[in-house]
Amino acid sequence: MSNVNVYQQRPTSAARAESPLFHAELDKLAGRSVGSAGVTLREKKLRGHLVLRGEASDTGFTGAVESVLGLKLPVALGLTVKGETSLQWLGPDEWLLIVPQDEEYTAELSLREAIGDRHISIVNVSGGQTLYELTGPGVRSVLMKSTSYDVHPSNFPVGKAVGTVFAKSQLVIRHTGEETWELVVRRSFADYIWLWLQDASAEYGLAIAS
Amino acid sequence: MLHIQCPHCGELRSEEEFHAAGQAHIPRPLDPDNCTDAEWGDYMFFRDNPRGIHHELWVHATGCRRYFNVTRNTETYEILETYKIGEQPQVNGKPVVVAKAIEGETV
Numbered sequence: 001m002s003n004v005n006v007y008q009q010r011p012t013s014a015a016r017a018e019s020p021l022f023h024a025e026l027d028k029l030a031g032r033s034v035g036s037a038g039v040t041l042r043e044k045k046l047r048g049h050l051v052l053r054g055e056a057s058d059t060g061f062t063g064a065v066e067s068v069l070g071l072k073l074p075v076a077l078g079l080t081v082k083g084e085t086s087l088q089w090l091g092p093d094e095w096l097l098i099v100p101q102d103e104e105y106t107a108e109l110s111l112r113e114a115i116g117d118r119h120i121s122i123v124n125v126s127g128g129q130t131l132y133e134l135t136g137p138g139v140r141s142v143l144m145k146s147t148s149y150d151v152h153p154s155n156f157p158v159g160k161a162v163g164t165v166f167a168k169s170q171l172v173i174r175h176t177g178e179e180t181w182e183l184v185v186r187r188s189f190a191d192y193i194w195l196w197l198q199d200a201s202a203e204y205g206l207a208i209a210s
Numbered sequence: 211m212l213h214i215q216c217p218h219c220g221e222l223r224s225e226e227e228f229h230a231a232g233q234a235h236i237p238r239p240l241d242p243d244n245c246t247d248a249e250w251g252d253y254m255f256f257r258d259n260p261r262g263i264h265h266e267l268w269v270h271a272t273g274c275r276r277y278f279n280v281t282r283n284t285e286t287y288e289i290l291e292t293y294k295i296g297e298q299p300q301v302n303g304k305p306v307v308v309a310k311a312i313e314g315e316t317v
């Protein structure tokens with residue numbers, strides 16, 4: 001294992017954790033009754049986000065990652081999901097690993113252990129971004145209003161993930177189920193994207209899930 | 211709106227996802243301490259500005275965030291090919307030289 005200082009970045013005491021959408025009080029909005037909801041939004045908050053970089057052609061590296069996570073490192077624009085853990089291609093030598101809350105520390109330790117002293121990098125970016133999940137028959141229409149990227153299933157099947165322009169900002173769109181999509185949103189853009197999504201989904205009916 | 215092929219993402223993406231980042235294939239002097247000021251100045255500041263075929267560096271800013279090379283015709287804005295850093299262009303050509311029609315001026 002390389003000589004890297006890995007430490008628990010998430011407070012283990014009773015410190016209050018605030019997701020990027022804390023101020024929106026989604027828990028309260030979740031109780032609201034909406035007629036027919038074409039779009040249901042849920043913040044998958046406070047997950048563990050790790051950015052993993054390494055040599056894709058090194059089978060020692062890819063094999064080690066696969067043995068730890070039970071997930072293959074996806075190729076370009078790929079997304080592999082197993083339960084609440086997902087692995088996404090970000091670039092030719094870069095992937096985003098999302099694990100359930102509190103699991104990022106042990107995930108990083110076991111990855112570093114398995115990968116050994118190869119030239120790699122693992123960075124905990126959990127505090128820098130968050131995940132929105134959008135579900136419903138109106139979601140594709142909302143995405144079509146928001147991005148120039150073609151979100152038709154023939155071009156954007158389930159299991160694909162692309163970084164692209166969104167509203168007047170940039171984020172990653174992931175197609176996780178027939179009518180289910182996820183947005184990887186940077187913390188500083190979280191409020192803007194939230195406001196944008198409320199406006200863009202208004203005509204289809206927006207429900208909040210907690 | 212142009213569609214540009216990103217060699218890393220492997221598909222055509224809209225122009226607004228990209229930024230141009232200047233001329234491509236500019237080698238850094240291997241031994242900066244021992245090159246002349248002129249050599250360093252050329253490397254640092256001087257760029258071609260051809261009319262016609264130009265090899266450029268672009269970045270897929272909102273996508274994979276990787277740099278790659280583009281062969282572009284600066285007259286028509288046509289993108290003839292995109293290729294990864296470290297690869298060589300397939301399309302080459304001399305810049306178009308246009309004779310000036312102003313009387314008394316030689317080109």
Ligand SMILES: [Zn+2]
Nearest residue numbers: 216219270274
């Ligand atoms: Zn790309």
